Amino acid sequence: MTGERYDVAIIGAGVVGCAIAREFSRYRLRAILIEALSDLGGGASKGNSAILSTGSDTPIGSLECRLVTRGHERYRAEAPGLGLPILSVGSLTVAWNEAEAAALARMHAEIASAGFRSAELVDREAVYRRVPALAPGAVAAVWEPEEAIVDPFSTPYAYALDAVVNGVAFRASSPVTAALHDGEAWHLATPQGPVAAGLVVNCGGLWGDRVDALAGFADFTIRPRRGEFLVFDKSARQLLDVVLKPVPTPQYRGVLAAPTVFGNVLVGPTAEDVDDPDDWRVTGAGLDRLRRAARAMLPALLEHEVTATYCGLRPASERPEYRIVARPDRRWITVGGIRSTGLSGALGIAEHVAGLAFDGMLPAERKAETIPVRVPSLLEGGARPWMDAARLAADPAYGEIVCHCEGVSLGEIRDALASPLPPRSLKALRRRTRAMFGRCQGFFCGARVLAELERHARRAGRAAQ
Amino acid sequence: MTVLEADCAVVGAGPAGLAAARAAVAAGARSVLVFDRDDAPGGLPRFCRHPGFGWEYSRRLETGPSFARRLLGDLDPARVALHCGATVMSLQPGPCLEVLSPALGLATVRCRGVVLATGIRERPRAARLVPGRRPERGILTTGQLQQMVARGVTVPGSRLAVVGSEHVAFSVLLTARHSGHRVVAMIEAEERPMSYAAVAALARALAGVPTHLAARVVDIAGGGCVEAVEIEQAGRRRTIACDAVVFAGDFVPDVPLARAASLAIGRATQGPEVDQLGRTSLAGVFAAGNVLRAVESSGFAAIEGARVGAAAAAYAAGRIGWRDGATPIALAPQFAYLVPQLWAFDDGGVAALPASLRAGQDLAAARIGLRHDGSLLWQGRKRRLLRHRRLRVDLGELARRGPGAIAVEAGSWRAISEG
Ligand SMILES: Cc1cc2nc3c(=O)[nH]c(=O)nc-3n(C[C@H](O)[C@H](O)[C@H](O)COP(=O)(O)OP(=O)(O)OC[C@H]3O[C@@H](n4cnc5c(N)ncnc54)[C@H](O)[C@@H]3O)c2cc1C
Ligand SMILES: Cc1cc2nc3c(=O)[nH]c(=O)nc-3n(C[C@H](O)[C@H](O)[C@H](O)COP(=O)(O)OP(=O)(O)OC[C@H]3O[C@@H](n4cnc5c(N)ncnc54)[C@H](O)[C@@H]3O)c2cc1C
Numbered sequence: 015m016t017g018e019r020y021d022v023a024i025i026g027a028g029v030v031g032c033a034i035a036r037e038f039s040r041y042r043l044r045a046i047l048i049e050a051l052s053d054l055g056g057g058a059s060k061g062n063s064a065i066l067s068t069g070s071d072t073p074i075g076s077l078e079c080r081l082v083t084r085g086h087e088r089y090r091a092e093a094p095g096l097g098l099p100i101l102s103v104g105s106l107t108v109a110w111n112e113a114e115a116a117a118l119a120r121m122h123a124e125i126a127s128a129g130f131r132s133a134e135l136v137d138r139e140a141v142y143r144r145v146p147a148l149a150p151g152a153v154a155a156v157w158e159p160e161e162a163i164v165d166p167f168s169t170p171y172a173y174a175l176d177a178v179v180n181g182v183a184f185r186a187s188s189p190v191t192a193a194l195h196d197g198e199a200w201h202l203a204t205p206q207g208p209v210a211a212g213l214v215v216n217c218g219g220l221w222g223d224r225v226d227a228l229a230g231f232a233d234f235t236i237r238p239r240r241g242e243f244l245v246f247d248k249s250a251r252q253l254l255d256v257v258l259k260p261v262p263t264p265q266y267r268g269v270l271a272a273p274t275v276f277g278n279v280l281v282g283p284t285a286e287d288v289d290d291p292d293d294w295r296v297t298g299a300g301l302d303r304l305r306r307a308a309r310a311m312l313p314a315l316l317e318h319e320v321t322a323t324y325c326g327l328r329p330a331s332e333r334p335e336y337r338i339v340a341r342p343d344r345r346w347i348t349v350g351g352i353r354s355t356g357l358s359g360a361l362g363i364a365e366h367v368a369g370l371a372f373d374g375m376l377p378a379e380r381k382a383e384t385i386p387v388r389v390p391s392l393l394e395g396g397a398r399p400w401m402d403a404a405r406l407a408a409d410p411a412y413g414e415i416v417c418h419c420e421g422v423s424l425g426e427i428r429d430a431l432a433s434p435l436p437p438r439s440l441k442a443l444r445r446r447t448r449a450m451f452g453r454c455q456g457f458f459c460g461a462r463v464l465a466e467l468e469r470h471a472r473r474a475g476r477a478a479q
Numbered sequence: 480m481t482v483l484e485a486d487c488a489v490v491g492a493g494p495a496g497l498a499a500a501r502a503a504v505a506a507g508a509r510s511v512l513v514f515d516r517d518d519a520p521g522g523l524p525r526f527c528r529h530p531g532f533g534w535e536y537s538r539r540l541e542t543g544p545s546f547a548r549r550l551l552g553d554l555d556p557a558r559v560a561l562h563c564g565a566t567v568m569s570l571q572p573g574p575c576l577e578v579l580s581p582a583l584g585l586a587t588v589r590c591r592g593v594v595l596a597t598g599i600r601e602r603p604r605a606a607r608l609v610p611g612r613r614p615e616r617g618i619l620t621t622g623q624l625q626q627m628v629a630r631g632v633t634v635p636g637s638r639l640a641v642v643g644s645e646h647v648a649f650s651v652l653l654t655a656r657h658s659g660h661r662v663v664a665m666i667e668a669e670e671r672p673m674s675y676a677a678v679a680a681l682a683r684a685l686a687g688v689p690t691h692l693a694a695r696v697v698d699i700a701g702g703g704c705v706e707a708v709e710i711e712q713a714g715r716r717r718t719i720a721c722d723a724v725v726f727a728g729d730f731v732p733d734v735p736l737a738r739a740a741s742l743a744i745g746r747a748t749q750g751p752e753v754d755q756l757g758r759t760s761l762a763g764v765f766a767a768g769n770v771l772r773a774v775e776s777s778g779f780a781a782i783e784g785a786r787v788g789a790a791a792a793a794y795a796a797g798r799i800g801w802r803d804g805a806t807p808i809a810l811a812p813q814f815a816y817l818v819p820q821l822w823a824f825d826d827g828g829v830a831a832l833p834a835s836l837r838a839g840q841d842l843a844a845a846r847i848g849l850r851h852d853g854s855l856l857w858q859g860r861k862r863r864l865l866r867h868r869r870l871r872v873d874l875g876e877l878a879r880r881g882p883g884a885i886a887v888e889a890g891s892w893r894a895i896s897e898g
Binding site for chain 2: 245248249294295296297298300301305319320321322323324400401403406407410411413414415418419421439440441453454455456457458460461462464465468
């Protein structure tokens, strides 16, 4: 096997792989990001709670805790420059009885002594002041003002776009099916042709153990844990302006209710071990459980329509920790088991992985300059192109709303399709623009959005000929 | 910023909005602006290429597009300006509209009377909490399917499973014939088809479609495209192979604009609450058509539009005021809803909306009565009173009365005559 030769190949364009690719794009390196699916962010990264956690809910002292804390810090510093919204809504971890209140007090003491100083134990009155619609019976809560909500779809996209604009190659629809080391380099087989690389970083998420197995490593096994969600209509957003969490147990963090940056309220996730890392099924039992949880926390939620249901799969392993393994002798780094904090931790993980790579496996020559990248903000109520009189006058397509529930214009859909990292599926287009993501789920706009996608595919097909 | 002014503005160019524009002109409005966010006027009917539209309004049974064309043809171009691709982004007191379109840019519209005729949509799969996978292609509503066919967008595969048996489900059958698809199952949660039995029988005879009653969808299979639905019926499960699942009916009014403007929204109807002239809780803002509740026929929506359009013109000309002494109409618990919800005794001689009354449960040998300050103004008898079907109640007599308590009652013949 021969093929193009890279210094580093990153397998898997989930939020973790995309952040790592972005990290390497700051250095004089030939890097490639290889993804099995037609678009980035289509694995574990597509279905999560979208919370930028501080790290206080990870095992104190663990690598995960350190990297999530660092990831959070970097996200706050770097995301605004990428155009990514952060809403610092804060979280309330609510105790509903005396036993939970005792556990809550222990949890508070523990995280405060670990350095999460802004966490505050608050009484019943303070809880109801923040969430008047909360079900009766809350006893106390821990208030963490730094917990935030973010855009889970634009985040990996922004990282990948930044990486690509700054020189990283991106190859989609390319599952790596074999990995061989010939003493000089790794040779990765993909249906789109082979790739040779000096160093491989496995960010295969739900398939991370299988990717490792291609190279003969068997340190861990992925045990996918499904989490289902209900997304309530934007009309429910008035009920909730903070993240509501139950007191966690060591096994399960419980069902939370959170506003989203898109203006909805989500309730989830459940937690259920599944055998198949491709089992993206929403279940009747899961939806019932979520409705019960919603009623127990915020009874008024049930008066609002459900806009969407979805599930995510956590790439958990047999141990409750990140499985990051560097093998300098084999030029292979495994970034596995990034189970339930990868969105928050990605930038911390990327920095850590770069550190491992530059510790003898790759030369660290930082580029003098990088090209700045911004993605469109999809924040509800945020600035949209039509609000800018000059942009609207210059380009009337921003005045032609196609997706009415989410207010997405033809101009924004066209821009997304013209990106250096164009969406190659309907789901990808939805994640980039929010078209068809709203309450009608395509009743009004589906036909027009599909027509645009088909027109674009025909044009791209002609251009390729 | 562009500023437009008119006597009346209509939001939505479906049957209700177009009929409202025409009636407003007939009632003396000098200028009427009609805005529709879609790229062409006509509302939902323009995508329904089958007969069954407009009967109550024009006494003809036409196809959707031909009914839409008739309504458009009725407009006087000297008085009515139609803007398509024009989305009304917000509604403010005044009334004042913020409109966005490629042609106008962002425009402010000032007028005396606004008619909201923003119509309905079907509740999609997620809102119905149907479990299973969520394939990228093939999870549809009737409205989306019809628009795809009308716009020449590829509908995957050849086999459709239809969930729901309201009237509109049969619209899928007709669309499927047209587009070369086959309906392989009709799946209905209720024990009887919700559409008129005769239509259902006709559909079966026409298309030979297997109908599964008292059944619900418990799983959807497929990765990129839908591959099958699994249904449960009397505890038994069965898998039906198909390429798309069409969720039909289960309509809801499309009210984000009304909600954002804090209009009072009816709990039972999910649409703006109105009096008999279509006046909402915000001065100058009227509502008509299916946005008031889901769902009546297109002809009925057009009649509502015509009545409300005339009222809006009367208001614009200062001939009527705003809901002085509006009285809520008390409804017996057997009913699901009544539109109008209120009666104002200041109609200035303008004709009232036709009543849209629905039962919340099935009743046998029922009587419906209208009372004003205790005295019976009207009564009607029904052998069977079926949920989801429109019931007749004639509110017209109220126009000859002064202020007083109003109630619509239900019961057996004896209960009402003794009451
Ligand atoms: C229910 C739920 C709730 C969550 N909530 C939060 C939260 O609120 N905050 C938070 O920070 N985190 C949260 N997470 C965690 C977060 O979503 C994950 O940690 C993160 O998405 C993991 O990203 P990843 O890049 O490791 O994996 P993935 O996103 O799975 O990426 C792996 C990629 O590798 C590709 N791949 C696999 N095999 C191959 C191959 N052979 N060749 C090429 N490509 C391959 C896959 O297609 C995939 O795109 C949640 C997760 C779940 C499931
Ligand atoms: C699949 C299907 C089949 C049907 N079959 C039949 C049938 O056989 N017979 C029958 O009589 N009826 C049928 N109906 C019902 C009929 O189409 C509706 O009752 C009728 O269209 C209602 O009219 P309307 O004017 O209230 O609303 P609509 O026709 O829904 O029109 C509303 C209009 O408002 C516009 N609008 C909404 N919001 C805004 C905004 N913010 N700014 C600008 N414009 C806006 C929309 O673009 C739309 O054009 C069917 C409906 C469907 C979906």
